[in-house]
Amino acid sequence: MIEQGEKTGLWHELSKNKVLYLMFLPVAVYYLIFAYLPMSGIVVAFKDFNYRDGLFFSPWNGLKNFEYLNSLAFFLYFTTLFNGGLASFYCHTVPAS
DSSP, X not given: OOXXXXXXXXXXXXXXXXXXXXXXXXXXXXXXXXXIGGGGGGGGGGBOOOTTTHHHHSOBOTTGGGGGGGXXXXXXXXXXXXXXXXXXXXHHHXXXX
16 A cells, blocks of 8 residues: 555656666667567568668568469479588588498
């Protein structure tokens, strides 16, 4: 219960616990930079991005950018790169006998 004459409010809370909030500040900045700002890049996958309009004003594209993943060309590129990487890994890790 709040007693008569006791200060309440946001500014009083901040001034009373300023050391605690100053300790939390680096953690908040870290998560803002490395967790929330990269999420804006995910929006690019669903947009028809162009530099003139920028990230927020480019038109929405929906899932058209992902139609390529179901095509034969993607399958051929992926298998070629995967097999090449697998062969490279095998040749550099297994000793010749």
